[in-house]
Amino acid sequence: MxxxxxxxxxxxxxNITVRSDEEEQFVRSAADEVTLKEQAYMSxxxxxxxxxxxxxxxxxxxxxxxxxxxxxxxxxHEAHDLDEQTKSYLDSLDEL
Numbered sequence: 001m002x003x004x005x006x007x008x009x010x011x012x013x014x015n016i017t018v019r020s021d022e023e024e025q026f027v028r029s030a031a032d033e034v035t036l037k038e039q040a041y042m043s044x045x046x047x048x049x050x051x052x053x054x055x056x057x058x059x060x061x062x063x064x065x066x067x068x069x070x071x072x073x074x075x076x077h078e079a080h081d082l083d084e085q086t087k088s089y090l091d092s093l094d095e096l
Contacts, residue, residue, distance in 0.1 A: 007031040010038050010050070037061075 005024055006013050009031045018024040037057045038050075045053065 009034050034061075 002017050002019055003024075004015050004017055005027065007016055007028055008014075014031075016027055018027055034054075034057055037060060038053055041048070041053045041056050045056075
């Protein structure tokens with residue numbers, strides 16, 4: 001069910017197409033987060049252009065994304081190792 005919504009980022013409104021209520025919630029939350037970060041960076045770095053500020057916001061968001069991706073990969077790897085150890089242990093019990 002595609003529908004168009006309007007979201008405000010900083011001082012501008014954008015039309016965005018979303019496919020679900022959940023996606024709408026994510027888009028609206030993300031737009032709010034971008035605006036909050038933009039305001040924080042504007043306070044921390046007065047005189048910087050909006051392009052610079054939004055570049056900082058994007059960089060910050062992607063650093064966070066990469067951290068979470070690494071964390072998920074590490075957890076998946078650990079889960080795989082634990083699964084292998086469990087199988088090995090259970091196989092050794094079968095041999096008794």
